[in-house]
Amino acid sequence: MRVACFGDVVGKSGRNALIEYIKSKKQACKIDCVIANGENSAHGFGIRQEMCTQLFEAGVDIITLGNHTFDQKDDLQLFDREKRLVRPLNYPKNTPGRGHSIHEIPAIGQNILIINVIGRVFMEINDDPFTALEDLLKIYRMGQNISSIIVDIHAESTAEKTAYARYFDGKVSAIFGTHTHVPTADVQILKGGTGFLSDLGMCGDYDSVIGMDDDASIKRLTQKIHMYARMIPATGSATVCGILLEIDNSTGLCKDIKTIRCGGFLREQQDIDV
DSSP states (O other): OEEEEEOEEOHHHHHHHHHHHHHHHTTTTTOOEEEEEOTTTTTTSOOOHHHHHHHHHHTOOEEEOOTTTTSOGGGTTHHHHOTTEEOOTTSOTTSSSOSEEEEEEGGGTEEEEEEEEEOOTTSOOOOOHHHHHHHHHTTOOBTTTBSEEEEEEEOSOHHHHHHHHHHTBTTBSEEEEESSOSOOSOOEEOTTSOEEESOOOEEBOSSSBTTBOHHHHHHHHHSSOTTTSOOOBOOSOOBEEEEEEEEOTTTOOEEEEEEEEESSSSOOOOOOOO
């Protein structure tokens, strides 16, 4: 089974780049499932129905989120209405939406449990992401009632993300990090067979400050004028960043993991082989 996972989609530039990439690659490269983090897709902050529709129609199967999940407050019912939208599992129990979703792939007789958790180091206070996933894994077990399990840990600290992956090594197919908008170089398969990358990076304009207009970002850091320096997404050509996972259909463990870095300002690192 082939699963493509993409980092934080930032603004219109990031959305358009990812949409075009998926349209050209999903069928041609026999990708069974596409996962994308969409928490910055609505002009850099949060997500709306419009963005969900665009991404789903392009071929994204599941959208994960993060700390900007509820920044767009005009349609909170979206999170209960859209089952393919996954907010952090370790939010309080009464929070709108769901922290996991199952994607069925009837053509190959497989199903994937996709989970989103949010970190606690240098982030707002949330429930324990370790306990939250442990509790869910008491219900879903690879090779028994689920084919594979993929986790997006939306966190600031690379140490927290690495520790999280090693703690659950062998129990899930892959764990990847999102949130920092910068792709890391530690792509690997851990000893127990779990694929891992600390951060996928973003799908956005890298001629910027992590996807945002650099002038406003610099003013916020060099002058006490936050209220006047409105953060807006950069609108230049975007780089699509992510990974392609090859998952063993019998064990659910990761057989291969490749990085994706295509287009825009960053130098291309590797692309999907047809």
